Structures are given as structure tokens and as C-alpha cells.
Amino acid sequence: MKDLPSSFNLDPSSFIPDEYDNHIQRKLSNMKGQYLDQQAYAAKLADKDEILYQVYEIKRPEIEGEILHGISIVHPGKVGDEYYMTKGHFHTVLETAEIYYTLQGKGYMVMETPEGNFAVEELRAGRVLYVPPRWAHRSVNVSEDEDLVMFFAYPGNAGHDYGTIETQGFRKLVLDRGNGPEIVDNPRWSPVES
Amino acid sequence: MKDLPSSFNLDPSSFIPDEYDNHIQRKLSNMKGQYLDQQAYAAKLADKDEILYQVYEIKRPEIEGEILHGISIVHPGKVGDEYYMTKGHFHTVLETAEIYYTLQGKGYMVMETPEGNFAVEELRAGRVLYVPPRWAHRSVNVSEDEDLVMFFAYPGNAGHDYGTIETQGFRKLVLDRGNGPEIVDNPRWSPVES
Numbered sequence: 001m002k003d004l005p006s007s008f009n010l011d012p013s014s015f016i017p018d019e020y021d022n023h024i025q026r027k028l029s030n031m032k033g034q035y036l037d038q039q040a041y042a043a044k045l046a047d048k049d050e051i052l053y054q055v056y057e058i059k060r061p062e063i064e065g066e067i068l069h070g071i072s073i074v075h076p077g078k079v080g081d082e083y084y085m086t087k088g089h090f091h092t093v094l095e096t097a098e099i100y101y102t103l104q105g106k107g108y109m110v111m112e113t114p115e116g117n118f119a120v121e122e123l124r125a126g127r128v129l130y131v132p133p134r135w136a137h138r139s140v141n142v143s144e145d146e147d148l149v150m151f152f153a154y155p156g157n158a159g160h161d162y163g164t165i166e167t168q169g170f171r172k173l174v175l176d177r178g179n180g181p182e183i184v185d186n187p188r189w190s191p192v193e194s
Numbered sequence: 195m196k197d198l199p200s201s202f203n204l205d206p207s208s209f210i211p212d213e214y215d216n217h218i219q220r221k222l223s224n225m226k227g228q229y230l231d232q233q234a235y236a237a238k239l240a241d242k243d244e245i246l247y248q249v250y251e252i253k254r255p256e257i258e259g260e261i262l263h264g265i266s267i268v269h270p271g272k273v274g275d276e277y278y279m280t281k282g283h284f285h286t287v288l289e290t291a292e293i294y295y296t297l298q299g300k301g302y303m304v305m306e307t308p309e310g311n312f313a314v315e316e317l318r319a320g321r322v323l324y325v326p327p328r329w330a331h332r333s334v335n336v337s338e339d340e341d342l343v344m345f346f347a348y349p350g351n352a353g354h355d356y357g358t359i360e361t362q363g364f365r366k367l368v369l370d371r372g373n374g375p376e377i378v379d380n381p382r383w384s385p386v387e388s
Contacts, residue, residue, distance in 0.1 A: 093259070132198070153347045
């Protein structure tokens, strides 16, 4: 972390930054309870604890005025009928946005607010998505064989609240029940008691 | 402007967004006093008031927690020996950063702080540049024939202070004195009196 302007390059084929401060690898075992088909999850995990997605972060002070940023890569695959996806989170400071520029692949951003609104937006290369303040968000890769790669940026003071989504899930799921991606209600969705 | 998540696509060849709220076109006549060679500037302006750069902005509330964003396109060309460039600015709220992802072209970001630090970073496709809080910034296109195209994002409350740079200029210029881009001291730089 430095207070001088700084740059990094994205590898033209993998989009992995040539400099970064933090590399997060989320495996199947990190997604306990998140997938609809718990039997498929257990069977898959018994076979191999696969890496589902990776995040390359550039460190900056976690304060207002700074912009945290990096690259997220969701690999292709499914747990039962459900596509590989990120954990998804609210920002701890709810009134903070996030912006995504999709570099490669195709997928969906699944989003919802504490007030009960929900939205699902398409992700594909050359598309910019704005997630306004208050919207929890999860990215889902619906490609058969290609990584979903995104550049992301959000306010330095946002913070991550993973717990709410871990407990209640998202209202919508993206499944493949034989005809490609479908957006369906999550039968296991239940709000955190307040 | 809406409080729902929203997306736009970038045209694969021009990178112009298929939806935007504000389109700024900066012409030669908007850059009075900014180029080193004032005679070349006057002669060029007498010939044609060319568009030097364009910005496509997405509107969001100008408050903390939001991220303002869009696409900037600097056309290729020179005024005398000096490459086409943006006006450049400090943020009104000095303690706010900006981030750039270069989509096409090649150039430089010329930067400086009120404290007297300066930096010049290379811009090229697939490169991410972080401009930390306090750094004024100007983009310069050094290609002979290609637009310099960048995706930018900055905090909603940042604001633009163009006046300081209009008065004092940047400490460094990017000129072509016959051997391609050179970074040189600006002989006309003089600090705003405080």
C-alpha cells in the first residue's frame, strides 16, 4: 500500500493482475449451507474440495474517499442444478455502492435489499453493472466452460457483511434444470430474525 | 437516475455506452490558456474548433457511498508539440480517489498534489490506474491515430475543482519534440497564490 499513484496490468488471457496485495480462494468447503441441493453438495465435497472462485485485491486504506478494487474470477461448474457463485454479501455500511465491469464470460448478478426488493442483472463482457447502496449482491457464472471475470470497485469504508446472506440466503437462485439458466425462487430463503 | 441496479453495454469498437445521462464534448476553445504553445493554439483554433475529448457520464446522487462513473475518450492529435489532453482537475473534496481501467489506446496520466509531489503513469489497454486521494489528474493521448478510452469511477461526493489547474497548470507536460512522447517540466507552471 502506497500513497503514490499506482498501476497494474491484467494478463490478456487470464485477466490475473501482475501485482496485487491479497489473493482469496473460495473453495466448496467455504460454501457450507449455501447451495440448494445439500446432498449434491456433500457428495461433491467428498470427491474434491474444488476452488469455486478467486479474488485478487489491491489494498488501500479502508476509509471514505478511497476506492477498494480488484478482479474476481468465478469458475464454471455446478453443485446439483445450481451454478457456481460467490458467497454474496451486504456492505457493512449499507449506504455504499459497488461497480462492476465484466471482462469475460457470462453470468448474473443476484441482488436484494433488506426492504424486500430483488433484481437479477445479466453479466457479460463489455457490460458495466451498478449495484446501488443497500443492495446485497452475488455473482453467478452460467457458462459451461469459461471463467466469469470482473473488475470491481467500491468505497473504502464499505466493509463486508457475509453473515446475513449465510443465514438467510438470497431470495432468488440461478439453476439449470435442463434448459440453461433459470431464475427461480429460493425455497429455503428465510429472513434473519431481528 | 434510479435506485435499482442498472447496466449498460459498451459498443465493442467505439466503447461508447448504449445508455448514459450526460455527454460532455470538450473542444479546443474550452482549453484556452492550457497548452504551452499559445501561437499554435490560436492558429489551430482559427482553422477549426475541434473536439479534443468526450466524456459519457452515468448520473448518480453526488453523495458519499455512491460511485460516479463513465467513459472518457481522448482523441489523438497535437497543439504544437503537445498531445491532446483533458483539462485535468483536483477533486473539490481533496481526500477522494479515482480509478481508471484503460480499454483502448496509449497515453499518460499526469498527476500532482498540492504538497508538490508529481507522478506520470502510463496508460494502455488492460491496465488499471489508481489515483489516490489528493492527486490532481489529467489524461494525455500519445497515440498517432487511436482514441484513448478509459472507464473511470470515483466517490459520489468528490466534486471537480478545474480552477486550480486552469490557473497554475500541471508541473509536467507531455510533448513530442520529434522523438515521440517526452515528459518535461512545464515552464509556465506557477502556483495559485494562497
